[in-house]
Amino acid sequence: MQHARHYNTRVAWATFFSVSNKLLDLAPPVLIGMAVDIVVEKEGSFLAGFGVPDVRDQLLVLAALTVVVWGLESITEYLQAVVWRNLAQTVQHELRLEAFEHIQELDMAWFVEQSRGGLMSVLNDDINQLERFLDGGANALLQVATTAITVSIVFFVVSWKVAALAVLPIPLIIWGSFKFQSRIAPRYLAVREHVARLNGLLSGNLGGIETIKSFSAEDREAERVRAASEAYRQANKKAISLSASFAPLIRMVIVVGFTATLLVGGWQALDGELAVGAYGMLVFLTQRLLWPLTQLGRTFDDYQRAMASTERVLDLLGTPSKILDGEGTLPAQVLGHIRFEDVDFHYPGREQLMSAFTLDVPVGATVALVGPTGSGKSTLVRMLLRLYEPQSGTITLDGVDVSEVPLAELRAQVALVGQQTFLFSGSVADNVRYGRPSASDDEVLAALTAAEALEFVSELPDGIHTRVGEEGQKLSGGQRQRLSIARAVLKDTPILVLDEATSAVDNETEAAIQRSLDRISADRTTLVIAHRLSTIRHADTIVVVEDGQLVELGTHEDLLGRGGTYARLWRVQTGVRELEEMS
Numbered sequence: 288m289q290h291a292r293h294y295n296t297r298v299a300w301a302t303f304f305s306v307s308n309k310l311l312d313l314a315p316p317v318l319i320g321m322a323v324d325i326v327v328e329k330e331g332s333f334l335a336g337f338g339v340p341d342v343r344d345q346l347l348v349l350a351a352l353t354v355v356v357w358g359l360e361s362i363t364e365y366l367q368a369v370v371w372r373n374l375a376q377t378v379q380h381e382l383r384l385e386a387f388e389h390i391q392e393l394d395m396a397w398f399v400e401q402s403r404g405g406l407m408s409v410l411n412d413d414i415n416q417l418e419r420f421l422d423g424g425a426n427a428l429l430q431v432a433t434t435a436i437t438v439s440i441v442f443f444v445v446s447w448k449v450a451a452l453a454v455l456p457i458p459l460i461i462w463g464s465f466k467f468q469s470r471i472a473p474r475y476l477a478v479r480e481h482v483a484r485l486n487g488l489l490s491g492n493l494g495g496i497e498t499i500k501s502f503s504a505e506d507r508e509a510e511r512v513r514a515a516s517e518a519y520r521q522a523n524k525k526a527i528s529l530s531a532s533f534a535p536l537i538r539m540v541i542v543v544g545f546t547a548t549l550l551v552g553g554w555q556a557l558d559g560e561l562a563v564g565a566y567g568m569l570v571f572l573t574q575r576l577l578w579p580l581t582q583l584g585r586t587f588d589d590y591q592r593a594m595a596s597t598e599r600v601l602d603l604l605g606t607p608s609k610i611l612d613g614e615g616t617l618p619a620q621v622l623g624h625i626r627f628e629d630v631d632f633h634y635p636g637r638e639q640l641m642s643a644f645t646l647d648v649p650v651g652a653t654v655a656l657v658g659p660t661g662s663g664k665s666t667l668v669r670m671l672l673r674l675y676e677p678q679s680g681t682i683t684l685d686g687v688d689v690s691e692v693p694l695a696e697l698r699a700q701v702a703l704v705g706q707q708t709f710l711f712s713g714s715v716a717d718n719v720r721y722g723r724p725s726a727s728d729d730e731v732l733a734a735l736t737a738a739e740a741l742e743f744v745s746e747l748p749d750g751i752h753t754r755v756g757e758e759g760q761k762l763s764g765g766q767r768q769r770l771s772i773a774r775a776v777l778k779d780t781p782i783l784v785l786d787e788a789t790s791a792v793d794n795e796t797e798a799a800i801q802r803s804l805d806r807i808s809a810d811r812t813t814l815v816i817a818h819r820l821s822t823i824r825h826a827d828t829i830v831v832v833e834d835g836q837l838v839e840l841g842t843h844e845d846l847l848g849r850g851g852t853y854a855r856l857w858r859v860q861t862g863v864r865e866l867e868e869m870s
Contacts, residue, residue: 320568404487
C-alpha cells in the first residue's frame with residue numbers, strides 16, 4: 288500500500304463500492320424479517336409505525352423496497368468489480384514496467400548472479416499473483432469485515448443474548464486466521480522460490496536446445512526438469528495440506544454459533560421475548576455472518592500467495608544500482624580520445640584482474656587489443672561503457688571522467704559490434720535502426736550497403752521488413768553479424784568497438800565483414816578486440832594484454848621484430864594455417 292499510495296483515490300472508491308454492495312446484500316434478510324412481521328403482526332408491524340397501517344399497502348411498500356435494494360446491489364456489484372479489476376490490471380501493468388525499468392538500471396555484476404528464468408518468474412508469475420489477489424481477494428476481505436461489523440450491530444440492537452452467542456466463534460476464527468497466516472507464509476515463499484528455479488531451468492534449456500540435441504541429452508535434461516518440477520509440486524503439496532484444512536476447521540466452529548442462535552433465539556420467540564419476524568431475520572443474518580467466514584481460508588490463501596510474490600517484487604525494486612549517472616557532460620563535439628589511467632579491477636569474488644593499467648587511445652586511431660582468453664581485453668570495453676566500474680583509477684573520454692557523465696550520454700558515443708550478435712524479434716529494419724529509431728528506410732538501406740548486407744537482405748521475402756525471428760534465428764551467423772555492423776554504421780558514433788566481430792564466421796564472410804569494418808572505422812576512434820591476428824595487422828597500434836597487464840605495444844612489424852608474446856602468437860597462428868593448407 289505504501290508503494291502504491293498514488294492509487295489511494297481509486298482504492299477508496301473500490302472500497303466504498305465493496306462496502307456498499309455488502310450492506311445492500313445484507314438487506315434481504317431484513318426484508319424477509321419485515322415480511323414475516325407484516326403477516327404475523329399485521330397493523331401492529333414494524334412498517335406500520337412509519338404511517339402505513341394497511342397490510343396490503345405494507346406489502347407493496349416492501350415489494351418496492353426489495354426492487355430498489357436489489358437494483359442498487361446489482362449496480363454496486365458491477366462498480367466494485369470494474370474498479371477492483373481495473374485497479375488490479377493497472378497495478379500489475381505499472382509494477383511490471385517499474386520492475387523491468389529498474390532491472391535495466393542495475394549493473395552487469397548483479398546480472399551475473401541472476402538467472403533469466405528467475406527474473407522472468409518475478410516479472411510474470413509474482414506480479415500476476417498480486418493481480419489475482421487485488422482482482423478478488425481484497426474485495427472478499429472488505430466484505431467479510433463489513434458483514435461482521437454490520438450484523439453484530441444489528442444483533443446487539445435486536446437481542447444482545449443471541450448476539451453474544453452468534454459472535455462467540457468470531458474471536459476464535461480471527462485467532463485461527465492469523466495463526467494460519469504465520470504458518471502458511473513460509474510455505475508459499477518456498478513455492479515461489481521453487482517456481483523461479485523451474486523457470487530458470489526451462490528458460491536455459493530452451494535457449495540451449497541446439498546443444499542439448501547435439502549431445503543427445505534430451506533424456507538427461509528431461510530428468511532435470513522432472514526433478515525441479517517435482518520439487519515445485521512437493522512445495523505446493525505442503526502448502527495445500529495446510530491451506531485445505533482451514534475451511535473445514537472453521538466450519539465446525541461456525542456451526543456452534545449458528546446452532547446457538549437457532550436455539551436461544553427460538554426459545555425467546557416462543558416465550559414472546561422476541562418477535563417472530565426478528566427471529567427469522569436473525570437466523571438469516573447468522574448465516575450471512577458466519578458462512579462467509581468459511582471462505583477466509585481461501586482468501587487468506589490468496590493473500591499469502593500475493594504477499595510472498597510481492598515480497599520478491601519489492602526486494603527486486605529495493606536492489607540498488609551501483610553504477611549511477613554522473614552530473615557532468617561531454618564536450619558538444621566528441622572527438623574520441625580515450626585514456627585508461629592506473630585502473631585496478633576485479634570481478635566480484637574473484638582475484639585481481641587489472642592493476643594500475645594505463646593506455647592512451649588517440650583520436651581517430653585504430654587500436655587493437657590482443658592476448659590470451661581471460662586477460663582483460665573485453666573488460667576494458669565494459670569499463671569504458673560503464674557496464675562495470677573499476678575499483679580505482681580513471682577512464683576519460685576527451686579528458687572527461689566517464690563516471691561523471693550520464694550513462695545515456697556516454698553510451699551514445701560508442702557503437703559496439705560484439706562476437707555474440709543479439710537481434711530482437713522484429714524486422715531487419717527494426718534491428719538496424721535500433722541505435723537510431725528515427726532513421727528512414729533510405730538510411731537503413733545505406734547502412735546495409737556499407738555493411739555489405741544489402742545483397743542478402745534483398746533476397747529475403749520482404750526485404751528490410753522481413754522478420755528475423757527470436758534472437759535472429761531465421762538468419763545465419765554471418766548474416767546476423769552483418770546486420771550488427773549495419774546497426775553500428777547507422778548509429779554513426781565517434782567511437783567504434785569491435786569485440787571479436789569476425790571470430791564466428793567463415794573465411795569468405797570474414798573477408799566481407801573485414802572490408803566493411805575497414806570502411807566504417809575510417810575517421811573514428813576504433814577499439815578492436817581480436818584473436819585472429821591477421822584481422823588487425825594493419826591497426827595503428829596493437830596492444831598485447833596478458834594477466835590484466837599491458838605487456839607490449841606497437842605496430843605489427845614492431846612487435847614481430849621484438850620476438851615477444853605477439854610474435855609467439857603470430858607464429859602459432861600462421862603455423863596452424865600452414866598445416867591446414869598442407870592437409
